[in-house]
Amino acid sequence: MRWKCTCAYDGTDFDGWQRQPSGGAVQNHIEAALTQIFDRPLQLHGSGRTDAGVHARGQCFHFDAEWLHEPEKLIRALHSILPTSIRIKSAKSVSDDFHARFSVSGKRYLYNYYLGRADPVDDRYVWACRDLPLDLKEMQVAADRLLGTHDFSAYSATHGKENDPNPVKTVSRLQLKQRGKFIRLDAEGSGFLYRMVRSIAGALYAVGRGRLTPDDIAEILESKKRTHRIVTAPAKGLFLDKVFY
Template structure:
């Protein structure tokens, strides 16, 4: 047996997230169906993370095991001919047997795209941005610095996943230009994130940008560990899993 690593890109709009769910269409489900056709038997795929319903990916990494006779299989061409058009394999390769898409990851990078024109949103962008309106970028930048580093992020975790600790180390939160002049992109990098943690951090940043919170308020929310003190979780469509990095 050998272990195959795939990198996927997908538009998550029409999926109930990455993870298999009974009676729901998921990215993992579609990929496993395509693999079953190629391999002639069911196979379980393991992903680097569970993107939520409506969340996108440019660099979702997965792995699965198969017979060594498939080592030179042109996986990108084979699977892209079977997968829906909103899921694509962009890279593939054989990896060591101890590689694990989730547990071997050194860091993950997500980007959240904001649209800043309340009067309209381009139809070509509406599936990939949250229209939050005008914001004060300086206030958001100041608030983002509060969240960088190692902290207990319990106040930014939604219920639904049991974890051993809510302490995480966020190495980067940075602002970048968007695809159009009406957008901004916020980049978040950490070894791992809690459930909907990025979307909850974005909610705090936007609240600061709207003048509803100050960076000092964000620090107090972080220190409290109380999810009810933080703003509501922002919509999923602005979020994209951009990259997963590994030490080898």
């Protein structure tokens, strides 16, 4: 029996999503809880990785195990073991051909900026931009230049690799919204390269500060090469909001 689960987590104190030898990743904690519940080693498969410090409201994963009770009972069992910074939002049985990673049709991320010095509670979840102001209108113009299907190699961090696999992605939404001192970037697309959303968030910040122009953003995209002019935004402002299947 295959189970699909959706979870949320505060990534502040975790070593990212993906299983780590240290045991400090979100996946480590959920697998340990499942192993305890089913009394045998269980491995799960996630929709994709999130880096250390990145949060999630809608990360998805699947695992295979026989569970003869209601899904809500499985969720309660997991919550009795997991730290409070990880919550299981839903669990349901799915067909055996479902795969949390390979069945994905798209993802939505949110990135949060804050204008000024954030309160300690908010500071865990935003990039506090203390060098005011930001030109939101110009940032949106630049964001619009990235919409569509492109090779996004220039907006990916590759750990020294020349190219990420399949660098061509379709970005269908990059929308900036301001509410008081908070600015939120909604990013939605078919998929995203390693640190791509954080790279876009950093590039748009540079536009807001007048360090780059919308034309620069388009030219960097066309170059397909990473440049020092693109700064990766801090992990703590990023949320994996939803995975589409």
